[in-house]
Amino acid sequence: MRQTIERLRAEVAAGTWPVGSRIPTEPRLVEAYGVGRNTVREAVRALVHAGVLECRQGSGTYVVGTDELAGAVAQRVTDDRLGEAVEVRRALEIEAARLAAIRRTEADLAALDGALAARAAAWRTGRADVFVEADAALHTAVVTAAHNAMFAELYASFGAALRASVAAAVGPDLRPDRYVDHDRLVAAIRAQDPTRAAEEAARFLNHPSRN
Known part of the structure; x- marks a missing residue:
């Protein structure tokens, strides 16, 4: 079974089934892996217990984290702990912005510009769920530009908490007063100004209504 x-x-780690997607049915896994039904069932149960998968009655089994750490974090993100999630975001994203300003490459800048444009376009759709994903993608691009593999892996495990905190900040309806422009953050990274980049990252995380 191991x-x-x-x-x-x-x-799951390779992204064959992204977070939020449903994994194949038990019969399909039995066929694909060439093992017995009980083996597949126990393996799925083990990853459910670890917080990587979640069984939803009448719907199937879904990916909720890329690894055990992500699953553990996701299980702890509740309404009364979103303040803690924002504090963790500050610790991670401020340093990521500072490092990104020092280490960014031209390829990183292109990725940041693309993510920034996608974020603005997502806001214009009026759909909160679409905007949350686009906002998370921009912040992930900043972390990627920091060029610290361990940092990136840790941040990836924080994905569920990140999305939950952004969703709480913007609410179910996208209102103009809740939109936070990230152009200055990307501009500071482009200018290779680590102090200003860190300040910009801190600015939109100082208030619970910011994202």
Whole structure:
């Protein structure tokens, strides 16, 4: 069974089934892995217990985290702990912005520009769920530009908490007074100004209604 657990875990980590998606049905996994039904069932159960998968009655089994750390964080994100999530975001994103300003490449700038444009376009759709994903993608691009693999892995595990905090900030309806422009953050990274980049990252995380 251990091999089946590791194979399932590897598929999730590789993004074969992205966070939020449903994994194949039990019969399909049995066929794909060449193991018994009980083996697949126990392997899925183990990853559910670890917080990587979630079984939803009548719907199937879904990916809720890329690894055990992500699952553990996701399980702890509740309404009364969103303040803690924002504090963790500050610790991670301020330093990421500072490092990104020092280490960014031309390829990073292109990725940041694309993510910034996608974020603005997502806001114009009027759909909160679309905007949350686009906002998270921009912040992830900043972390990527910091060029610290361990930092990036840790931030990836924080994905569920990040999205929850952004969703709480913007609310179910996108209102103009809740929009926070991130142009100055990207501009500071482009200018290779670590102090200003850190200040910009801190600015929109100082208030619970910011994202």
